[in-house]
Amino acid sequence: MTTADATGEPLDSQGMNYLVTLPRRVVTIYLPLGAFLFVLLFPFYWMAMTAFKPDEELLSHEGNPFWVSNPTLAHVKKLLFDTPYPEWLWNTVLISVVATALSLFCSVLAAYAIERLRYRGSRYVGASIFLAYLVPPSILFIPLATMVYQLNLFDTRLALILTYPTFLIPFCTWLLMGYFKTIPFELEECALIDGANRFQILVKIVLPLAVPGLISAGIFAFTLSWNEFIYALTFVSSSEVKTVPVGVVTELVEGDVYHWGSLMAGALFGSLPVAALYSFFVEYYVSGLTGAVKE
Amino acid sequence: MASRSSTLSRALDNRNLLGLLFMLPAAAVLLLFLTYPLGLGTYLGFTDTKIGRAGEWIGLDNFAFLWGDAVTRLALFNTLFYTTIASIIKFALGLYLALLLNKHLPFKAFFRAVVLLPFIVPTALSALAFWWIYDAQFSVISWVLVKMGLIDRYIDFLGEPWNARFATIAANIWRGVPFVAITLLAGLQTISPSYYEAASLDGASPWQQFRHVTLPLLTPIIAVVMTFSVLFTFTDFQLIYVLTRGGPLNATHLMATLSFQRAISGGNLGEGAAIATAMVPFLLAAILISYYGLQRRAWQQGTTDK
Numbered sequence: 001m002t003t004a005d006a007t008g009e010p011l012d013s014q015g016m017n018y019l020v021t022l023p024r025r026v027v028t029i030y031l032p033l034g035a036f037l038f039v040l041l042f043p044f045y046w047m048a049m050t051a052f053k054p055d056e057e058l059l060s061h062e063g064n065p066f067w068v069s070n071p072t073l074a075h076v077k078k079l080l081f082d083t084p085y086p087e088w089l090w091n092t093v094l095i096s097v098v099a100t101a102l103s104l105f106c107s108v109l110a111a112y113a114i115e116r117l118r119y120r121g122s123r124y125v126g127a128s129i130f131l132a133y134l135v136p137p138s139i140l141f142i143p144l145a146t147m148v149y150q151l152n153l154f155d156t157r158l159a160l161i162l163t164y165p166t167f168l169i170p171f172c173t174w175l176l177m178g179y180f181k182t183i184p185f186e187l188e189e190c191a192l193i194d195g196a197n198r199f200q201i202l203v204k205i206v207l208p209l210a211v212p213g214l215i216s217a218g219i220f221a222f223t224l225s226w227n228e229f230i231y232a233l234t235f236v237s238s239s240e241v242k243t244v245p246v247g248v249v250t251e252l253v254e255g256d257v258y259h260w261g262s263l264m265a266g267a268l269f270g271s272l273p274v275a276a277l278y279s280f281f282v283e284y285y286v287s288g289l290t291g292a293v294k295e
Numbered sequence: 296m297a298s299r300s301s302t303l304s305r306a307l308d309n310r311n312l313l314g315l316l317f318m319l320p321a322a323a324v325l326l327l328f329l330t331y332p333l334g335l336g337t338y339l340g341f342t343d344t345k346i347g348r349a350g351e352w353i354g355l356d357n358f359a360f361l362w363g364d365a366v367t368r369l370a371l372f373n374t375l376f377y378t379t380i381a382s383i384i385k386f387a388l389g390l391y392l393a394l395l396l397n398k399h400l401p402f403k404a405f406f407r408a409v410v411l412l413p414f415i416v417p418t419a420l421s422a423l424a425f426w427w428i429y430d431a432q433f434s435v436i437s438w439v440l441v442k443m444g445l446i447d448r449y450i451d452f453l454g455e456p457w458n459a460r461f462a463t464i465a466a467n468i469w470r471g472v473p474f475v476a477i478t479l480l481a482g483l484q485t486i487s488p489s490y491y492e493a494a495s496l497d498g499a500s501p502w503q504q505f506r507h508v509t510l511p512l513l514t515p516i517i518a519v520v521m522t523f524s525v526l527f528t529f530t531d532f533q534l535i536y537v538l539t540r541g542g543p544l545n546a547t548h549l550m551a552t553l554s555f556q557r558a559i560s561g562g563n564l565g566e567g568a569a570i571a572t573a574m575v576p577f578l579l580a581a582i583l584i585s586y587y588g589l590q591r592r593a594w595q596q597g598t599t600d601k
Contacts, residue, residue, distance in 0.1 A: 033400075036410070039469065046427065047424045058433070105320065106320040109318070110321035113313070113314045113317035120314075125318070134526060134578075137532075139333075139530065139551075139574055141555070143568065146564065147335070170329075229418065230533065230551075230555070244420075246419070248419070249419050260427055263423060264427060266423075274417070275416060278411075279408065
């Protein structure tokens with residue numbers, strides 16, 4: 001058996017990766033991977049650098065822009081005490097948590113019914129849930145805005161809590177359908193014979209087994225609500241009701257003089273909560289992401 | 296008492312009835328806030344509704360006006376350009392990154408977690424970071440290029456039409472590559488290593504292995520991922536809104552941002568809705584082409600695993 005071809009070059013295959021020499025690996029794997037990581041992470045580094053840089057350093061062409069020589073908390077202080085930023089944070093948390101909880105409740109029932117009760121027409125409903133997931137918010141926001149206005153919900157948190165489920169429910173239902181599919185029918189049959197009704201089965205048997213799916217759906221729904229922009233921009237106009245992304249973009253950008261320090265601090269602290277949540281639940285998040293794309 | 300509870304329990308044993316009951320919350324929300332607005336949006340496109348004034352049916356007038364409107368035509372061109380270029384590059388870079396991450400690496404889980412960061416943080420906020428990176432006076436990219444002696448004055452990234460187009464496309468690629476890479480990586484991990492062992496024992500070169508083992512087996516997931524990617528890119532709003540608001544000279548206006556500008560900022564709800572409605576056929580076409588096109592190729596190559 002030969003492990004190298006005629007030119008002496010090792011064969012590069014996934015199954016035989018250990019045969020590839022180190023210098024070659026550096027050039028073909030680590031160098032490009034390093035370049036990717038640098039580009040993908042640089043904007044975050046830049047956000048953090050700017051947030052703690054004093055204005056003189058920010059607006060000077062001298063010195064090394066990649067480092068901060070006299071770190072300052074002035075921008076953070078301005079953000080927290082002179083702007084409604086804490087209020088925006090609270091709004092974002094509140095809206096995201098309530099919209100996520102509402103969507104999970106609806107999605108669990110719907111996914112269980114589609115996947116397990118198999119009522120007449122459930123296949124078509126399942127397919128239309130997937131299609132609903134493909135409807136982008138940018139074609140819905142105008143009619144939704146007129147509805148929000150007619151329902152007297154304009155400029156309220158409730159407007160966002162009620163509209164976010166339009167993209168959360170299709171996503172969560174689709175994801176949970178996949179999880180429910182993997183739970184053996186026999187468990188439910190046993191419980192039915194023991195006299196449990198469908199609701200008891202859902203709560204006591206199916207849901208405990210689908211906990212990973214619930215976490216995936218919950219985390220994903222929470223970050224989607226946290227990141228939502230176009231609805232929050234359109235349905236809300238007072239500062240007290242704004243969410244972080246919209247507040248930072250619409251209110252911290254003032255006039256011609258940009259306060260880059262506090263702007264970047266706002267972006268940084270608006271990103272950190274989702275990044276932290278994500279770092280605790282990476283596996284769930286990735287399985288949610290890939291699970292929603294697979295069929 | 297006993298008979299009432301038994302009637303109830305019998306009713307709850309009926310699949311269709313119980314199914315209806317379970318579907319009720321989700322169906323209520325989706326019918327009211329998704330299906331109805333979809334119809335309402337299409338209807339509004341055929342009216343002259345303004346903010347604060349109910350409109351009247353004016354038939355195809357909005358569409359006729361938009362067809363002759365230079366800005367709308369430019370927005371359509373921009374959207375197609377943005378979507379095509381960004382999607383192709385996102386696919387190429389995403390696939391490359393997925394292949395890199397699929398190798399045996401130390402700290403593989405860590406790399407995978409870090410790579411996804413641009414996708415999970417709010418786009419509006421990371422777009423602000425790009426806005427700062429692209430700043431005409433203090434851009435760090437310009438600073439580096441000047442120091443390296445490659446350029447002699449700062450680049451106006453967002454002030455020149457073509458610069459702005461490519462700058463926004465670059466930011467979109469930055470945000471989209473992680474999604475493509477991580478989902479394709481999940482697809483790559485389902486391919487059994489024994490295929491590669493068999494192929495390399497038969498003397499297949501790395502390129503041949505990629506071309507004849509990886510690509511065919513990955514095609515179904517590529518189809519789905521790219522459908523999503525094209526869809527998100529075509530309807531992109533926040534990145535453009537934050538970076539350029541459609542400027543300079545409408546050079547970066549996409550259909551979504553133009554529809555927002557006309558409907559919400561300009562008050563012409565009917566016209567904005569018509570622009571949004573005009574996006575639907577393109578979206579359907581994109582879904583059909585990328586989905587069925589690639590599905591059929593997978594089928595022809597005999598990899599129907601569905």
